[in-house]
Amino acid sequence: MQDRPTASELLDTIADLLEQELLAATQGPLQHAVRVAGNLCRILEREARRGAAQDAREAELLASVLGETPGSRDVLALSRTLVERLDAGADAALAQRAWPALVEIVRGKLAIAKPGHDAWDFTAELE
Amino acid sequence: MNPFEQTRDGLAAFLAKVWGNRVEVENLSIASAGARRRNVLFDALRNGERIPLVATIIPNAAVQIMPIEVEAAHLRFAEAAGMPAPHVHAVCEDASYVGGPFFVTSRIAGETIPRQVLRLVEKNPPLGPRLARQCGEALAKLHAADPAGAHPRITAAGADPIEATLRAVEALVRSLLQPSPAFTLALRTLERERPPPPARLSVVHGDFRNGNLIVGPDGLRAALDWEICHVGDPMEDLGWLCQRMWRFRNDALEVGGFGSRPDLAAGYEAAGCSFDAARFHWWKTMGTLRWGLGLAGQAKAHLDGSVPSIVMAASGRRVAELEWDVLMLLRRSLA
Numbered sequence: 001m002q003d004r005p006t007a008s009e010l011l012d013t014i015a016d017l018l019e020q021e022l023l024a025a026t027q028g029p030l031q032h033a034v035r036v037a038g039n040l041c042r043i044l045e046r047e048a049r050r051g052a053a054q055d056a057r058e059a060e061l062l063a064s065v066l067g068e069t070p071g072s073r074d075v076l077a078l079s080r081t082l083v084e085r086l087d088a089g090a091d092a093a094l095a096q097r098a099w100p101a102l103v104e105i106v107r108g109k110l111a112i113a114k115p116g117h118d119a120w121d122f123t124a125e126l127e
Numbered sequence: 128m129n130p131f132e133q134t135r136d137g138l139a140a141f142l143a144k145v146w147g148n149r150v151e152v153e154n155l156s157i158a159s160a161g162a163r164r165r166n167v168l169f170d171a172l173r174n175g176e177r178i179p180l181v182a183t184i185i186p187n188a189a190v191q192i193m194p195i196e197v198e199a200a201h202l203r204f205a206e207a208a209g210m211p212a213p214h215v216h217a218v219c220e221d222a223s224y225v226g227g228p229f230f231v232t233s234r235i236a237g238e239t240i241p242r243q244v245l246r247l248v249e250k251n252p253p254l255g256p257r258l259a260r261q262c263g264e265a266l267a268k269l270h271a272a273d274p275a276g277a278h279p280r281i282t283a284a285g286a287d288p289i290e291a292t293l294r295a296v297e298a299l300v301r302s303l304l305q306p307s308p309a310f311t312l313a314l315r316t317l318e319r320e321r322p323p324p325p326a327r328l329s330v331v332h333g334d335f336r337n338g339n340l341i342v343g344p345d346g347l348r349a350a351l352d353w354e355i356c357h358v359g360d361p362m363e364d365l366g367w368l369c370q371r372m373w374r375f376r377n378d379a380l381e382v383g384g385f386g387s388r389p390d391l392a393a394g395y396e397a398a399g400c401s402f403d404a405a406r407f408h409w410w411k412t413m414g415t416l417r418w419g420l421g422l423a424g425q426a427k428a429h430l431d432g433s434v435p436s437i438v439m440a441a442s443g444r445r446v447a448e449l450e451w452d453v454l455m456l457l458r459r460s461l462a
Contacts, residue, residue, distance in 0.1 A: 036441045043444055062308075076305065083306040086315050095312055099461040102309045103454050109447040117448050120371065120378040122455040125388070 008048040015041035046112045054108045061101040065094075130226070131155065134167060137224035138182055142231070145217045148173050163191065164354075167225075168234060179234035180216065186227045192354045193282070195228040196220060200278035201356040202232065204330060208272035210265045211349045237343040239351065241375045241384070244342045248385045251344060259386020261347040262335070262368060263394025263402075270329040270361035270400050277330050282357035287324040289360065292413060293317065299420040304427055309450040313416045316460050322406045329361040336373040337383030362403055365391065366410025371452050372418055412456040419449025 005013065018038035026034050055075050062078035063070040066085070073081075085094055110117045128136070139152040151172040158166040158181070167182045183198075185191045196218050205212040213232035220228045238244045248255045274281070284291035293314070300307070300314050333355035341349040369381045369388065377384030382391045392402040426443025428434040 033437050036437050040437070040441055040444070079306040079308055082308045083311045086308065086311045089315060095316065095461055098308060098312055099454065099457070102312060102450075106309060106447055106450045106454060110451060113444045113447045118451055120455075122371075122452070122458070124379065125369075125381050126456075126459055 006048070008045050011041045011045035011048060015039075015045065043113055046115075050112055054112060057108060058105045061105055065098050065101045134182075134184075134225045135169070137226075138167075138169060138171075138231070141219050141221075141224045142171055142173075142217065146173060153177075163187070181213065181232050181234045182225065182229050183232065184225055184227050184229040188222065188228060191228075193356075194220075194280070195230055197278050197280050198353050198356070199230040201281070201330070201353040202230075204272065204277050205269055205332075205350070205353070207276075208330075209268040211347055212353075213349050213351070235341050235349045237341040237348045239338070239341055241337045241373070244337055244340065245375055245377060245384050247342060247344065254344065254346060255380065255385040256387065256390045257346050258342060259382040259390035260394035260397075262340075262382065262386070263365075263391040263396075264398040265347060265350060266332070266335065266361070266364050266368075267395045267398030267400040269332065270364070271398070272330060274328055274330045274358045277358065281330070282355075283328075284357065284359055286328075288328070288358075288363070289321050289324060289409075292359075292363075293321065296413070296417060296420065299417075299424070302427075303420070303423055304430070307419075307423075307446070307450065309454055310416060310419060312461075313412065313453045313457060316457050317409065317413055317416070320409065320460060322403075322409055325360040325362070325406070327361075328358050330356065331359040331361060331364050332356055333359075333364070334367070335364045336368050336370070337375065337385065338373060340383075360406070360410065361400065362406040363410045363414070365395065365402070366407050366412075367414040369407075369411050370414050370418060372415075372449070408456070412453060415449055415453045415456060419446055419453060422446050422449060 015038045018034050018041065022034045023031060023038070059073075059075045059078060060070045062075065062082055063072070066078065066081055068078070082098065085091060086098065107118050135152045135155045138155075139150050142152075143150040153170045153172060155167060155169040158168050163185070165184045165186055167184060169180055169182065171178045171180050183195075185195055199215045199218040202212050202215050206214060213235055216231045216233065218230045219225075222228055238247055248258065274283075296314060296317075300310055303310070332350060332353065334352055335350055339350060339352045340347060341351065368383060368391070371378060374380060374384035380386055381388050395402050422442040422445050425434075425439040426446075429436055429439035429443075
Protein backbone atom coordinates (compact mmCIF):
# COMPACT_ATOMS: atom_id res chain seq x y z
CA MET A 1 0.00 0.00 0.00
CA GLN A 2 1.25 3.47 -0.88
CA ASP A 3 1.58 6.04 1.85
CA ARG A 4 -0.87 8.91 2.29
CA PRO A 5 -1.82 11.13 0.53
CA THR A 6 -3.96 8.76 -1.53
CA ALA A 7 -4.23 9.12 -5.31
CA SER A 8 -7.53 10.88 -4.79
CA GLU A 9 -6.07 13.32 -2.25
CA LEU A 10 -3.09 14.10 -4.49
CA LEU A 11 -5.30 14.70 -7.53
CA ASP A 12 -7.36 17.19 -5.52
CA THR A 13 -4.14 18.91 -4.46
CA ILE A 14 -2.95 19.16 -8.09
CA ALA A 15 -6.37 20.43 -9.16
CA ASP A 16 -6.22 23.16 -6.49
CA LEU A 17 -2.79 24.24 -7.72
CA LEU A 18 -4.01 24.37 -11.34
CA GLU A 19 -7.33 26.07 -10.67
CA GLN A 20 -6.12 28.60 -8.13
CA GLU A 21 -2.48 29.54 -8.67
CA LEU A 22 -1.73 28.53 -12.27
CA LEU A 23 -5.01 29.78 -13.72
CA ALA A 24 -4.32 33.27 -12.37
CA ALA A 25 -0.76 33.22 -13.71
CA THR A 26 -1.68 32.31 -17.31
CA GLN A 27 -3.79 33.73 -20.12
CA GLY A 28 -5.26 32.93 -23.53
CA PRO A 29 -5.04 29.38 -24.88
CA LEU A 30 -2.65 28.29 -22.10
CA GLN A 31 -5.15 29.44 -19.47
CA HIS A 32 -7.82 27.36 -21.20
CA ALA A 33 -5.48 24.34 -21.18
CA VAL A 34 -4.84 24.85 -17.43
CA ARG A 35 -8.59 25.00 -16.76
CA VAL A 36 -9.06 21.77 -18.73
CA ALA A 37 -6.19 20.13 -16.82
CA GLY A 38 -7.77 21.13 -13.50
CA ASN A 39 -11.09 19.63 -14.56
CA LEU A 40 -9.36 16.42 -15.68
CA CYS A 41 -7.76 16.12 -12.22
CA ARG A 42 -11.22 16.42 -10.64
CA ILE A 43 -12.47 13.65 -12.96
CA LEU A 44 -9.51 11.43 -12.07
CA GLU A 45 -10.02 12.13 -8.36
CA ARG A 46 -13.59 10.82 -8.64
CA GLU A 47 -12.39 7.90 -10.78
CA ALA A 48 -9.79 6.98 -8.14
CA ARG A 49 -12.58 6.72 -5.55
CA ARG A 50 -15.42 5.21 -7.57
CA GLY A 51 -13.97 3.81 -10.81
CA ALA A 52 -13.58 0.20 -9.68
CA ALA A 53 -17.11 0.00 -8.27
CA GLN A 54 -18.51 1.61 -11.43
CA ASP A 55 -16.70 -0.91 -13.67
CA ALA A 56 -17.97 -3.82 -11.56
CA ARG A 57 -21.56 -2.55 -11.74
CA GLU A 58 -21.21 -1.99 -15.51
CA ALA A 59 -20.00 -5.58 -15.98
CA GLU A 60 -22.89 -6.88 -13.89
CA LEU A 61 -25.48 -4.93 -15.93
CA LEU A 62 -23.99 -5.94 -19.29
CA ALA A 63 -23.84 -9.61 -18.26
CA SER A 64 -27.49 -9.45 -17.26
CA VAL A 65 -28.52 -7.93 -20.64
CA LEU A 66 -26.56 -10.67 -22.44
CA GLY A 67 -27.89 -13.44 -20.19
CA GLU A 68 -24.39 -14.37 -18.97
CA THR A 69 -23.15 -15.33 -15.52
CA PRO A 70 -21.81 -12.18 -13.83
CA GLY A 71 -18.06 -12.12 -13.25
CA SER A 72 -17.07 -14.37 -16.15
CA ARG A 73 -15.83 -11.58 -18.50
CA ASP A 74 -14.63 -7.98 -18.19
CA VAL A 75 -16.46 -4.80 -19.25
CA LEU A 76 -14.63 -4.43 -22.55
CA ALA A 77 -15.38 -7.99 -23.69
CA LEU A 78 -19.03 -7.69 -22.63
CA SER A 79 -19.44 -4.32 -24.40
CA ARG A 80 -17.98 -5.77 -27.56
CA THR A 81 -20.43 -8.69 -27.48
CA LEU A 82 -23.39 -6.37 -26.87
CA VAL A 83 -22.33 -4.19 -29.82
CA GLU A 84 -22.08 -7.27 -32.05
CA ARG A 85 -25.54 -8.50 -31.05
CA LEU A 86 -27.11 -5.07 -31.53
CA ASP A 87 -25.47 -4.88 -34.96
CA ALA A 88 -26.73 -8.36 -35.89
CA GLY A 89 -30.29 -7.35 -34.96
CA ALA A 90 -31.44 -10.97 -34.56
CA ASP A 91 -32.91 -10.46 -31.06
CA ALA A 92 -35.75 -7.97 -31.45
CA ALA A 93 -36.16 -7.46 -27.70
CA LEU A 94 -32.45 -6.82 -27.08
CA ALA A 95 -32.67 -3.06 -27.71
CA GLN A 96 -35.51 -2.69 -25.17
CA ARG A 97 -33.59 -4.78 -22.63
CA ALA A 98 -30.34 -2.90 -23.21
CA TRP A 99 -31.79 0.62 -22.90
CA PRO A 100 -32.40 0.77 -19.11
CA ALA A 101 -29.07 -0.98 -18.42
CA LEU A 102 -27.19 1.50 -20.63
CA VAL A 103 -28.96 4.41 -18.93
CA GLU A 104 -27.73 3.17 -15.55
CA ILE A 105 -24.21 2.57 -16.92
CA VAL A 106 -23.97 6.04 -18.45
CA ARG A 107 -25.35 7.58 -15.25
CA GLY A 108 -22.45 5.90 -13.42
CA LYS A 109 -19.93 7.20 -15.97
CA LEU A 110 -21.34 10.72 -15.59
CA ALA A 111 -21.05 10.58 -11.79
CA ILE A 112 -17.30 10.52 -12.49
CA ALA A 113 -16.97 12.49 -15.75
CA LYS A 114 -19.67 15.18 -15.41
CA PRO A 115 -21.79 15.10 -12.25
CA GLY A 116 -25.18 16.71 -12.80
CA HIS A 117 -25.35 16.17 -16.56
CA ASP A 118 -28.11 13.58 -16.02
CA ALA A 119 -30.36 16.16 -14.33
CA TRP A 120 -31.87 17.04 -17.72
CA ASP A 121 -33.83 14.11 -19.16
CA PHE A 122 -35.40 15.74 -22.26
CA THR A 123 -38.99 15.01 -21.12
CA ALA A 124 -40.14 18.50 -22.12
CA GLU A 125 -38.90 18.10 -25.69
CA LEU A 126 -40.13 14.56 -26.31
CA GLU A 127 -43.82 15.49 -26.25
CA MET B 128 9.10 41.65 -41.50
CA ASN B 129 7.14 39.76 -38.84
CA PRO B 130 4.05 37.66 -39.72
CA PHE B 131 1.74 40.40 -38.43
CA GLU B 132 3.23 43.04 -40.76
CA GLN B 133 3.32 40.51 -43.57
CA THR B 134 -0.43 39.88 -43.18
CA ARG B 135 -1.15 43.62 -43.01
CA ASP B 136 0.90 44.43 -46.11
CA GLY B 137 -0.37 41.36 -47.97
CA LEU B 138 -4.00 42.32 -47.40
CA ALA B 139 -3.33 45.92 -48.48
CA ALA B 140 -1.54 44.80 -51.66
CA PHE B 141 -4.25 42.31 -52.58
CA LEU B 142 -7.15 44.73 -52.01
CA ALA B 143 -5.32 47.47 -53.93
CA LYS B 144 -5.08 45.08 -56.88
CA VAL B 145 -8.74 44.02 -56.68
CA TRP B 146 -10.15 47.51 -56.14
CA GLY B 147 -7.69 49.37 -58.37
CA ASN B 148 -7.07 51.95 -55.63
CA ARG B 149 -4.44 52.66 -53.11
CA VAL B 150 -5.45 50.79 -49.92
CA GLU B 151 -4.12 51.04 -46.40
CA VAL B 152 -4.79 48.46 -43.70
CA GLU B 153 -5.21 49.55 -40.08
CA ASN B 154 -6.32 48.13 -36.72
CA LEU B 155 -5.34 44.60 -37.63
CA SER B 156 -6.10 42.05 -34.90
CA ILE B 157 -6.14 38.27 -34.80
CA ALA B 158 -9.65 37.19 -33.71
CA SER B 159 -8.93 33.48 -33.75
CA ALA B 160 -5.98 31.35 -34.77
CA GLY B 161 -6.97 27.71 -35.13
CA ALA B 162 -5.03 24.97 -36.88
CA ARG B 163 -7.39 25.07 -39.85
CA ARG B 164 -8.22 28.76 -40.16
CA ARG B 165 -7.29 32.18 -38.87
CA ASN B 166 -9.73 35.08 -38.63
CA VAL B 167 -8.12 38.50 -38.90
CA LEU B 168 -10.08 41.71 -38.27
CA PHE B 169 -8.96 44.93 -39.94
CA ASP B 170 -10.02 48.26 -41.42
CA ALA B 171 -9.28 49.01 -45.08
CA LEU B 172 -8.85 52.68 -45.99
CA ARG B 173 -9.79 53.53 -49.57
CA ASN B 174 -10.16 57.13 -50.79
CA GLY B 175 -10.68 58.30 -47.22
CA GLU B 176 -13.37 55.68 -46.63
CA ARG B 177 -12.89 53.26 -43.71
CA ILE B 178 -14.28 49.77 -44.42
CA PRO B 179 -14.48 47.25 -41.53
CA LEU B 180 -13.46 43.82 -42.84
CA VAL B 181 -12.53 40.28 -41.84
CA ALA B 182 -10.05 38.01 -43.61
CA THR B 183 -10.60 34.27 -43.22
CA ILE B 184 -7.23 32.66 -43.96
CA ILE B 185 -6.50 28.97 -44.48
CA PRO B 186 -2.93 28.69 -43.16
CA ASN B 187 -2.47 25.14 -44.37
CA ALA B 188 -4.32 24.26 -47.58
CA ALA B 189 -3.72 20.55 -46.89
CA VAL B 190 -6.24 20.59 -44.01
CA GLN B 191 -8.98 22.69 -45.61
CA ILE B 192 -12.37 21.00 -45.74
CA MET B 193 -13.42 22.77 -48.94
CA PRO B 194 -11.57 25.06 -51.34
CA ILE B 195 -11.77 28.70 -50.31
CA GLU B 196 -13.59 29.81 -53.45
CA VAL B 197 -16.29 27.18 -52.85
CA GLU B 198 -16.89 28.39 -49.29
CA ALA B 199 -17.02 32.00 -50.56
CA ALA B 200 -19.57 30.90 -53.17
CA HIS B 201 -21.74 29.43 -50.40
CA LEU B 202 -21.67 32.77 -48.54
CA ARG B 203 -22.73 34.56 -51.73
CA PHE B 204 -25.46 31.98 -52.36
CA ALA B 205 -26.80 32.50 -48.81
CA GLU B 206 -26.73 36.28 -49.12
CA ALA B 207 -28.56 36.13 -52.46
CA ALA B 208 -31.15 33.84 -50.86
CA GLY B 209 -31.84 36.52 -48.23
CA MET B 210 -30.13 34.80 -45.33
CA PRO B 211 -28.05 37.10 -43.12
CA ALA B 212 -24.43 36.27 -43.96
CA PRO B 213 -21.26 38.35 -44.24
CA HIS B 214 -20.86 39.95 -47.67
CA VAL B 215 -17.89 38.57 -49.62
CA HIS B 216 -15.69 41.40 -50.98
CA ALA B 217 -12.93 39.32 -52.53
CA VAL B 218 -11.45 35.83 -52.74
CA CYS B 219 -7.75 35.07 -53.10
CA GLU B 220 -6.41 31.64 -53.99
CA ASP B 221 -2.84 32.92 -54.23
CA ALA B 222 -1.09 31.86 -51.00
CA SER B 223 1.75 34.37 -51.46
CA TYR B 224 -0.08 37.41 -50.01
CA VAL B 225 -0.76 36.22 -46.44
CA GLY B 226 0.63 32.69 -46.33
CA GLY B 227 -2.51 30.87 -47.47
CA PRO B 228 -5.68 31.25 -49.54
CA PHE B 229 -8.28 33.57 -47.99
CA PHE B 230 -11.46 35.54 -48.49
CA VAL B 231 -12.38 39.00 -47.27
CA THR B 232 -15.86 39.68 -45.91
CA SER B 233 -17.63 42.62 -44.31
CA ARG B 234 -17.17 42.80 -40.54
CA ILE B 235 -20.46 42.65 -38.68
CA ALA B 236 -20.61 43.90 -35.09
CA GLY B 237 -22.15 41.67 -32.42
CA GLU B 238 -21.60 38.74 -30.09
CA THR B 239 -20.47 35.32 -31.32
CA ILE B 240 -19.26 33.61 -28.12
CA PRO B 241 -22.22 31.49 -26.88
CA ARG B 242 -22.14 32.69 -23.28
CA GLN B 243 -21.99 36.33 -24.43
CA VAL B 244 -25.00 35.69 -26.70
CA LEU B 245 -26.88 34.22 -23.74
CA ARG B 246 -25.88 37.18 -21.55
CA LEU B 247 -27.28 39.55 -24.17
CA VAL B 248 -30.58 37.63 -24.08
CA GLU B 249 -30.57 37.63 -20.26
CA LYS B 250 -30.33 41.43 -20.23
CA ASN B 251 -33.12 41.72 -22.81
CA PRO B 252 -35.53 38.76 -22.44
CA PRO B 253 -37.73 39.50 -25.53
CA LEU B 254 -34.58 38.97 -27.63
CA GLY B 255 -34.65 35.19 -26.97
CA PRO B 256 -37.90 34.32 -28.79
CA ARG B 257 -37.13 36.90 -31.48
CA LEU B 258 -33.74 35.34 -32.12
CA ALA B 259 -35.24 31.82 -32.33
CA ARG B 260 -37.80 33.08 -34.83
CA GLN B 261 -35.11 34.85 -36.87
CA CYS B 262 -33.08 31.63 -36.95
CA GLY B 263 -36.14 29.89 -38.40
CA GLU B 264 -36.64 32.62 -41.01
CA ALA B 265 -32.96 32.65 -41.97
CA LEU B 266 -32.84 28.87 -42.42
CA ALA B 267 -36.09 28.90 -44.40
CA LYS B 268 -34.64 31.46 -46.83
CA LEU B 269 -31.55 29.34 -47.35
CA HIS B 270 -33.58 26.13 -47.70
CA ALA B 271 -36.11 27.62 -50.11
CA ALA B 272 -33.38 28.60 -52.59
CA ASP B 273 -32.83 26.27 -55.56
CA PRO B 274 -29.64 24.24 -54.88
CA ALA B 275 -29.00 24.24 -58.64
CA GLY B 276 -27.71 27.78 -58.12
CA ALA B 277 -25.02 26.65 -55.66
CA HIS B 278 -21.35 26.21 -56.60
CA PRO B 279 -20.99 23.07 -58.77
CA ARG B 280 -18.42 21.67 -56.32
CA ILE B 281 -20.77 21.78 -53.33
CA THR B 282 -20.74 18.52 -51.33
CA ALA B 283 -23.87 16.53 -52.11
CA ALA B 284 -24.93 13.26 -50.54
CA GLY B 285 -27.15 12.19 -53.42
CA ALA B 286 -30.90 11.75 -53.48
CA ASP B 287 -31.08 10.15 -50.04
CA PRO B 288 -29.07 12.10 -47.46
CA ILE B 289 -30.65 9.97 -44.70
CA GLU B 290 -29.06 6.78 -46.06
CA ALA B 291 -25.75 8.56 -46.76
CA THR B 292 -25.62 9.90 -43.20
CA LEU B 293 -26.42 6.49 -41.69
CA ARG B 294 -23.57 4.89 -43.65
CA ALA B 295 -21.10 7.64 -42.73
CA VAL B 296 -22.04 7.37 -39.06
CA GLU B 297 -21.83 3.58 -39.14
CA ALA B 298 -18.23 3.89 -40.33
CA LEU B 299 -17.47 6.26 -37.45
CA VAL B 300 -19.06 3.89 -34.90
CA ARG B 301 -16.93 1.05 -36.26
CA SER B 302 -13.75 3.10 -35.97
CA LEU B 303 -14.23 3.94 -32.26
CA LEU B 304 -11.26 3.06 -30.06
CA GLN B 305 -13.55 1.20 -27.68
CA PRO B 306 -17.07 -0.15 -28.26
CA SER B 307 -19.98 2.10 -27.29
CA PRO B 308 -23.16 0.05 -26.90
CA ALA B 309 -25.11 3.31 -26.39
CA PHE B 310 -23.97 4.70 -29.75
CA THR B 311 -24.56 1.36 -31.49
CA LEU B 312 -28.06 1.23 -30.02
CA ALA B 313 -28.65 4.79 -31.27
CA LEU B 314 -27.38 3.98 -34.76
CA ARG B 315 -29.54 0.86 -35.10
CA THR B 316 -32.64 2.65 -33.75
CA LEU B 317 -32.12 5.60 -36.11
CA GLU B 318 -31.71 3.13 -38.95
CA ARG B 319 -34.96 1.34 -38.06
CA GLU B 320 -36.89 4.59 -37.67
CA ARG B 321 -35.42 6.45 -40.61
CA PRO B 322 -37.71 8.87 -42.41
CA PRO B 323 -38.11 8.58 -46.18
CA PRO B 324 -35.77 10.70 -48.33
CA PRO B 325 -36.76 14.38 -48.15
CA ALA B 326 -39.30 15.58 -50.71
CA ARG B 327 -36.81 18.20 -51.85
CA LEU B 328 -33.12 18.75 -51.26
CA SER B 329 -31.76 22.09 -50.05
CA VAL B 330 -28.50 23.84 -49.44
CA VAL B 331 -27.87 23.12 -45.76
CA HIS B 332 -25.49 25.21 -43.63
CA GLY B 333 -24.34 22.15 -41.67
CA ASP B 334 -23.15 23.91 -38.50
CA PHE B 335 -25.86 26.48 -37.76
CA ARG B 336 -25.75 26.83 -33.96
CA ASN B 337 -25.11 29.15 -31.03
CA GLY B 338 -21.40 29.81 -31.53
CA ASN B 339 -21.59 30.36 -35.28
CA LEU B 340 -24.09 33.24 -35.13
CA ILE B 341 -23.45 36.98 -34.87
CA VAL B 342 -26.08 38.42 -32.56
CA GLY B 343 -26.78 42.05 -31.68
CA PRO B 344 -29.44 43.66 -29.47
CA ASP B 345 -31.72 43.57 -32.53
CA GLY B 346 -31.20 39.83 -33.02
CA LEU B 347 -29.56 37.67 -35.68
CA ARG B 348 -27.09 39.56 -37.86
CA ALA B 349 -25.21 36.78 -39.65
CA ALA B 350 -24.47 33.06 -39.82
CA LEU B 351 -20.75 32.23 -39.89
CA ASP B 352 -18.57 29.24 -40.69
CA TRP B 353 -19.86 27.77 -43.93
CA GLU B 354 -17.11 25.19 -44.39
CA ILE B 355 -19.36 22.13 -44.10
CA CYS B 356 -22.23 23.59 -46.13
CA HIS B 357 -23.73 20.88 -48.38
CA VAL B 358 -26.82 19.73 -50.23
CA GLY B 359 -29.07 17.68 -47.94
CA ASP B 360 -32.26 17.37 -45.92
CA PRO B 361 -33.30 20.84 -44.71
CA MET B 362 -34.44 19.50 -41.31
CA GLU B 363 -30.80 18.59 -40.59
CA ASP B 364 -30.03 22.26 -39.85
CA LEU B 365 -32.97 22.65 -37.44
CA GLY B 366 -32.14 19.45 -35.54
CA TRP B 367 -28.46 20.44 -35.22
CA LEU B 368 -29.36 23.90 -33.88
CA CYS B 369 -31.48 22.28 -31.13
CA GLN B 370 -28.90 19.86 -29.76
CA ARG B 371 -28.40 20.15 -26.00
CA MET B 372 -24.67 20.81 -26.48
CA TRP B 373 -25.35 24.30 -27.91
CA ARG B 374 -27.58 25.41 -25.02
CA PHE B 375 -24.68 26.08 -22.67
CA ARG B 376 -26.57 24.92 -19.55
CA ASN B 377 -29.85 26.64 -20.46
CA ASP B 378 -31.28 23.18 -21.07
CA ALA B 379 -34.95 24.16 -21.02
CA LEU B 380 -34.48 26.47 -24.01
CA GLU B 381 -34.13 24.01 -26.84
CA VAL B 382 -32.95 26.52 -29.46
CA GLY B 383 -29.37 27.42 -28.55
CA GLY B 384 -30.26 28.07 -24.90
CA PHE B 385 -32.16 31.21 -25.93
CA GLY B 386 -35.44 30.17 -27.55
CA SER B 387 -38.16 27.58 -27.91
CA ARG B 388 -38.96 25.19 -30.72
CA PRO B 389 -42.41 26.76 -31.43
CA ASP B 390 -40.70 30.13 -32.06
CA LEU B 391 -38.14 28.52 -34.36
CA ALA B 392 -40.83 26.57 -36.24
CA ALA B 393 -43.09 29.64 -36.52
CA GLY B 394 -40.27 31.65 -38.09
CA TYR B 395 -39.43 28.78 -40.43
CA GLU B 396 -43.02 28.38 -41.61
CA ALA B 397 -43.70 32.13 -41.85
CA ALA B 398 -40.81 32.30 -44.33
CA GLY B 399 -42.38 29.60 -46.48
CA CYS B 400 -40.87 26.24 -45.46
CA SER B 401 -42.66 23.48 -43.59
CA PHE B 402 -41.43 22.18 -40.23
CA ASP B 403 -41.58 18.37 -40.00
CA ALA B 404 -41.53 17.38 -36.30
CA ALA B 405 -40.73 13.68 -36.81
CA ARG B 406 -37.91 14.41 -39.23
CA PHE B 407 -36.64 17.15 -36.88
CA HIS B 408 -36.47 14.66 -33.99
CA TRP B 409 -34.61 12.16 -36.15
CA TRP B 410 -32.00 14.72 -37.18
CA LYS B 411 -31.66 16.09 -33.65
CA THR B 412 -30.92 12.57 -32.38
CA MET B 413 -28.58 11.92 -35.32
CA GLY B 414 -26.78 15.22 -34.66
CA THR B 415 -26.31 14.28 -31.01
CA LEU B 416 -24.87 10.90 -32.01
CA ARG B 417 -22.58 12.56 -34.55
CA TRP B 418 -21.26 15.07 -32.04
CA GLY B 419 -20.55 12.24 -29.58
CA LEU B 420 -18.60 10.46 -32.31
CA GLY B 421 -16.83 13.74 -33.09
CA LEU B 422 -15.66 14.04 -29.47
CA ALA B 423 -14.43 10.44 -29.50
CA GLY B 424 -12.61 11.30 -32.75
CA GLN B 425 -10.88 14.24 -31.05
CA ALA B 426 -9.60 11.97 -28.28
CA LYS B 427 -8.39 9.56 -30.96
CA ALA B 428 -6.56 12.37 -32.78
CA HIS B 429 -4.76 13.17 -29.53
CA LEU B 430 -3.91 9.54 -28.79
CA ASP B 431 -2.60 8.72 -32.28
CA GLY B 432 -0.44 11.84 -32.20
CA SER B 433 -2.07 13.64 -35.13
CA VAL B 434 -3.37 16.51 -32.94
CA PRO B 435 -1.69 16.21 -29.52
CA SER B 436 -3.60 18.49 -27.13
CA ILE B 437 -4.99 18.26 -23.61
CA VAL B 438 -8.22 19.82 -24.89
CA MET B 439 -8.61 17.05 -27.47
CA ALA B 440 -7.75 14.45 -24.82
CA ALA B 441 -10.43 15.87 -22.50
CA SER B 442 -13.03 15.49 -25.27
CA GLY B 443 -12.83 11.73 -24.73
CA ARG B 444 -14.21 12.17 -21.24
CA ARG B 445 -17.15 14.18 -22.63
CA VAL B 446 -18.42 11.26 -24.73
CA ALA B 447 -20.61 10.03 -21.83
CA GLU B 448 -22.55 13.31 -21.94
CA LEU B 449 -23.58 12.59 -25.52
CA GLU B 450 -24.32 8.95 -24.70
CA TRP B 451 -26.72 10.24 -22.05
CA ASP B 452 -28.34 12.78 -24.38
CA VAL B 453 -28.81 10.27 -27.19
CA LEU B 454 -30.24 7.60 -24.85
CA MET B 455 -32.77 10.14 -23.54
CA LEU B 456 -33.71 11.18 -27.07
CA LEU B 457 -34.36 7.50 -27.89
CA ARG B 458 -36.66 7.07 -24.92
CA ARG B 459 -39.85 7.26 -26.95
CA SER B 460 -38.64 4.38 -29.11
CA LEU B 461 -37.07 2.11 -26.50
CA ALA B 462 -38.43 2.66 -23.01
